[in-house]
Amino acid sequence: MLVLVCYDVSTESREGRRRLRRVARVCEGIGQRVQKSVFECQLDIAKFEALERALLAEIDPKADCLRLYRIPQTRGFEVLEHGAFVAVDFDGPLVL
Template sequence: MDLVITYDVNTTTPEGQRRLRDVAKICEGYGYRVQQSVFEVVCRNTDKVRLIAALATTIDPAHDSVRIYRLPTSALDTVEHLGKPRHRAPRDPLIL
């Protein structure tokens, strides 16, 4: 499945800054950063469940927000892009 993940983490405290780094690290484990707080992810249902669980235990729901958009199959293959070129295609292997 194709996902777009966006997040907004309150960074006014040291704990918030840590959460921001942790959220980014989790997302990097599943997809590619395409903008500051935006990731494109191609995954299976089981990966999505793990991803959501990891994010849910990391954020502070009173102060942070994560949005996960499920796109139609292969939607990331047809993204129109302007500006700085992509470094990877959405389905390129993810090497950690």
């Protein structure tokens, strides 16, 4: 399934800036950044649950916001892209 991870971490304090870096590092290890605080990840349910646990361990629920969108692979699903960023097609052929 495709998972969108969106977060808004309060950076008003030094600890908040540290949390922001840690949240980004967790996401970079599992998906691709499509905007500054948005990642796309291709995950199975076990990896999704592990990602959710890792992110919840990093954020401060009183100051930060974390949203995880699970998008099942359905017929007709598509992502429309506009602008300079070109996403990696994980389902396409691998060319080296």
